[in-house]
Structure formats: C-alpha cells, structure tokens
Amino acid sequence: MRINIIGRGNVGSHLVEALQDKAEVTMVNPHAPQTLDTDADITLIAVSDAAIGEVLAQLPPVAGIVAHASGTTDMSVFDDFGINRDRVGVFYPMQTFTKGKELCYEKIPFFLEAKNKADLEELRELARKISPLVYDADSERRRALHIAAVMSCNFVNHLFAMSEQWLQENGLDFKIMLPLIEETVQKISEISPKQAQTGPAVRKDYETMQRHEQALAAHPEMLEIYRLMSKSIMG
C-alpha cells in the first residue's frame, strides 16, 4: 500500500511511525503539498479541523482515496471544498497523541467511513495494519465519540494538570496521586462509572465540600470547577 500522510503534528507523526514498516509512506508537509505521491492508494489528511479546507484547496490531483482523520469534521467537507470525487472517506484514530510520547498502536480504536464500500474495505485494511480495534462510524456517530473523548481524555487530563498545580503550590508531588488515579481507571473496567462514584459530593458531605471551597478561595477558576462538578455529581 502506498500512503500519503499530510500533516506532521501529533496525529500525523504518530501515523507515520505506526505505518512506516507496514506501508510505503510519504510524509507531506501541508504547506508543500507538491511532494505528495500522486499514485498513492490512500491520502490521509491529518491536520487540525480548521486547516482541512486549506489543505483541500491546495491538494494536487491524486489517485486513490482521500480521507481526513478528524473526529468532528463531516465527510461532506470534501464536497464543501469542491473536491468532486467519489473516493473519499474518514480515518479517525480515537487516541491522545503527543509528539515524542511512545504509544501502544494496537490500542488505538479506528473509526472509519467512506463514500463507497470498496474504499471502506481499503481503509479497514489500512487500519488493521495498526490495530485490531477497527470500527465503522458515520459522521454523526463519530462526532458523538469525539465529544466523549474530549470529556474522558482532554478534560480528565486537565483535572490532572489542575491537581498537579495545586499540589505543587502546597509543596507536594503529583506522583503521589498515581495509585489513586490508576484505581479510578481500573474500577471503570469492572463497574459502571455511575456506580463507581465516590467522594464528598456523591455523599452530600456539605461540610467537607465547604472546607474544600474555603481552601480553594484564592483560586477562582479551580473553585468554579469544584462547584460545578460537585453540583453535577449531586445531580
């Protein structure tokens, strides 16, 4: 398989690495699309949602399937940008990619969509070279997944970052939280998160919550998050 990967950010660079021994990969700088392999079987656009249009506007004529890697962008983006082709699709890896951070590629779930069946099968074949977790998902389903990924990964990580900042200010090391965090995640592979909920809010322990709010008084942003999350847990 000959693959173009347009985009050298977190997603693009990891896809290149994941595929380098399994396909003939051409890395393409989105600002210099003329380096693209025009005979590629699949051209993947792995850039931020806002930049997809720009890439499409500059895309040289290319054989094969053109697919983007976005969770939230509709497959119809190709029509919107006048890419009048039948062979388009979506190749969305639902994972948190950080450049330089090694990743277990076989744990990336891929959600795929294509305008026609044969291309969907070809995208599946590509995804299976990386991971066994390969699913079909239309644009609406994929957007729902992406929103859940933002909640379960990006927002979760931000809470870790907030904890880290708070502990640092109190002379404590964030690493001390790791056993608790590991158990928090271990639990939800066995029981539903709703059942797994613990802490002052679900116990309606107003005394503890009030003390925490007092302690957070100098951090209006953390306090706002503390209040909103507690309110939401109390239901």
Add this chain to the structure above:
Amino acid sequence: MRINIIGRGNVGSHLVEALQDKAEVTMVNPHAPQTLDTDADITLIAVSDAAIGEVLAQLPPVAGIVAHASGTTDMSVFDDFGINRDRVGVFYPMQTFTKGKELCYEKIPFFLEAKNKADLEELRELARKISPLVYDADSERRRALHIAAVMSCNFVNHLFAMSEQWLQENGLDFKIMLPLIEETVQKISEISPKQAQTGPAVRKDYETMQRHEQALAAHPEMLEIYRLMSKSIMG
C-alpha cells in the same frame, strides 16, 4: 495488634478486609459503639466527616490511640468534641473505595498524623501491614491532598459517567473509551499532565468546540462543563 474499626461503609469495610489476617480486628457499628474492644491498641473512626462528632460523642472509654480516617477533618476535632486525650491521630487512606469492589491494598497511600511520636510510629506500623506507601502529613497537607484526590479521582470519574450517559444516548458503548482512558493515564506517569494536554481546547480549535457545543445543546449541564473546562484549558 488489636484494632477497632468503627464504620461499615466503603472505607471501613475495606480496612476490615485489608487487616483481617494481620491484626485482631473488631468491626463496630457506629450506632452501637458498646460492642467496641475497650482494650484495643488503635480505634479507627471510618465514617463520613459529618458523622465523626456523633461517633466521638458516644465513644465509650477506650485504651490506645483513637484516630479518624478523614482527608479533610483536622486532628483538632478530638479537642472540639471534648475528647480530652493525648493519644489521638489521623489514619487517612487516599484511595477510592467502593464496597464489593476488590482493591489492591498495597497500592493505597496512607497519610498519618498523631499528637505524640510513639503513637505516630504505631499508626505507621499498622499502615505498613497494608501498604508500603506510608507518609506523614499534618492536617493542612492532608486537606491539600484530599482536594487533589477529589479533582483527580471523583471529578475524573464523573467525567467518565457523563461520557457513559452521552454515549448511551447515542447508541454507543462506554467500553469503547477504555483504550483512550488507559493511555490518558499511562501518559501522566511519564510526562507532566500540563505537557500531555491534547484536544480542541489546547489547540484553540474554535470550529470543533463550536460544533461540540451545538451537539450538546440539549444537555445544559454537560454544555456548562464543556465550556468551563475548555475555557480553563485555553487559560
């Protein structure tokens, strides 16, 4: 060692289980404190913060150390409730306890405090029977830790619960998020959460955030959390 454990909730029942082969444990119903072993070396009060005072008010005369297991309650609570004794302390296990969910006890960090040195050493000895992660922490430090635990565990779990609800409504299974969640946690054992942040907010991808907000329009509570967390990530 002879140990009383007052409280049969999530924390109490797990402490009983963790210690049952390692000490002579008496489980005590907080509403029937007369069953308590009055010659115990250590009496642990493992009830919600609001109930500690009630337990102390009814506590029969007892030998040894009396310690509570709360993250946020000051050691001075014993004085506040007229428990005029020198042998008091705190035995705080920083973990998420769910009744019936098996737990790897050696991964529970314990944070200890006592009015006098010999008792601190005795509490350490008890904690070490359960886990190697044994630390000293005064009441202020312990409260800081508890707040970080609420952020890193309780609020994180609530985001998982929100994702679960959202996915269910969209005909998708929450289990599909587990590889992403595992990687989110795996990352922060290697790099700082601040560096690990990914997603539309940190990329300032307003287009994606706007689409997500539109999709969440029918869920005012999720929408409010989405906006606040995104704003906080953007800084």
